[in-house]
Amino acid sequence: MKAAVYYENGGPEVLKYEDVPDPQLHPKGVIIEVQAIAIEGGDTLNRWRGPLMTNPHVVGYQAAGVIVEVGAEVEHLKVGQRVATVNNWGSHAALRSVPARNCWPVPDGFDIKKAAAIPVTFGTAHDCLFEFGRLKAGETVLVQAGASGVGVAAIQLAKRGGASLVLATASSDERLEKLKPLGLDQGINYKTHEVPKEVMRLTDNKGVNVVVDSVGGPTLQGSINSLAYRGRVSMVGAAGREPMVVDVGSMMGGNRSLSGVFLGAEIMTDRVHDNIQALIDDAAKGELDVVIDRVFPLSEAAAAHAYIESRAAVGRVVMVP
Structure with a gap:
């Protein structure tokens, strides 16, 4: 072959x-x-x-x-x-x-x-938001690398899950514009804005409840700094290919949490297997893009x-x- x-x-x-x-x-x-x-x-x-x-x-x-x-x-x-x-x-x-x-x-x-x-991409995004991010309707979300496969899935799933505000980062305004039909409320160009400061501006200094971070490296600290009180980061990758060095102490004052997410560790379980099939079926029905x-x-x-x-x-x- x-x-x-x-x-x-x-x-x-x-x-x-x-x-x-x-x-x-x-x-x-x-x-x-x-x-x-x-x-x-x-x-x-x-x-x-x-x-x-x-x-x-x-x-x-x-x-x-x-x-x-x-x-x-x-x-x-x-x-x-x-x-x-x-x-x-x-x-x-x-x-x-x-x-x-x-x-x-x-x-x-x-x-x-x-x-x-769909399987890895949407399955990972779903776990980041709901299984480990514990997203509830009415909460706010930041998706790092919103134009990535996981990012595109997370934006849609967060909005479908009842998130009141979905933010995402990307490397250009043009890429961010393409995400708005998927459910993006506000985009942040990380090349022209400091992400945590922009998140705080867009949330009236409250921060977001859940962050999906597939980038890692220095971006991970920015994700932590973007959190609201009791906010959660789901860290799911190292697309930035840089060392992940974070100040763990920065999570303490706001009772924040950081979870590593790896779909492969649970992909053989009934929970993940059934969830992936449901996501495929939903996409086939036009409910996900x-x-x-x-x-x-x-x-x-x-x-x-x-x-x-x-x-x-x-x-x-x-x-x-």
Whole structure:
């Protein structure tokens, strides 16, 4: 099969488009013919510094497609069924082997490219807001990196969950404008404004109840400083690729809290599995908008990764074999 592979960590240029052996079927898994690959922020981080679990390595969490083989111990899935899938690696390829538990049926008529972008992206945003952020209707939210995949999902889910004010940051006013139809109330250009000060201005010096932070690095301290009394930060990534050094003492006076969120730790649970299926079904019904910025052929994986790292995208970047 064809795949985007690399032999060493590095920038997008390490990705090569090559022939590699087809994946093997596990008795408790399926093989899918990949139709769409949603590139996650974690995919670019793994390419940059993550372990190479195979050699050459096929990176990637999320892909959707059609089941072409079913393991002997799998009873609830069948050949020809469309599914969205998640696994630790292997999405950047024409075929993919995944555990059956990591598959979610895609409703008839729903765009397979959008389905590919839901499980990790929307599942993570939902957990950041509700499971760990404990968001209640009437509370206020700040989404760092609002134009990212998780950011776009978090803005919609926060507004749908009854948030009275949804703020988000991005690198340009143009990107922020594109988020307003999704439920953004006020945008903050982090290149021209100091985020905590702007948050306080927009909330009458109260701060926000919940922050979703997928950036980390110095941004994380800004998230803490943007909190209201008893506010909560859900820290879910290190897209900024800088060390996370925070002043823990800055949380004490306001009884603030900081939670690390990693969907993968609970993705095999019934709670997360069922929630992801509900999110896919809601998107298929038009209740959530899966924003796809650009679509690249898999053969141009290096260009797709470079485009993501340019921070020009709004939403997900998808590849098709």
